Amino acid sequence: MGGDEGLVVRKIRHGTVIDHIPAGRALRVLRLLGATLGGGRRIAIVINAESRKLGRKDIVKIEGLEPRVEDLDRIALVAPTATVNIVRDYRVVVKRKVEPPAEVRGILRCANPTCITRKPGEPVTPRFRLVSRDPLEYQCVYCGSILGEREIVEQLGGPAPL
């Protein structure tokens, strides 16, 4: 455990520490959680912290937020290696690895422009099945197109924020 990891994990009273985020993706994770952050929350971000597992990693600490299951699923899509620590009264009460969901509905967009899910006015919700965890790959249920990790990260996190 490096010094900066201790610093980030210990100081929070209630909230969430998202650790082992691939280096450079902390702001994408935050952006994905943006809808639930609300105003005035205190947030700490460590970018390029040292990690024995990953070499370099990012850490996000959000005071007063406990993510919902659907938020965790989305974090897994941009940060499949992330671990989520829920903290109450300075103690980690939940520690879990995020899991890329077996199926994703509606969040991702198929890369194939002729896919039925991209027809204008077509009410078909995009659906993808997990076909690989490392590297992360999802397959469109309708046309079979593969979405790679890089495309997924770009779709869900927007353009590189830094």
Ligand SMILES: [Zn+2]
């Ligand atoms: Zn498709």
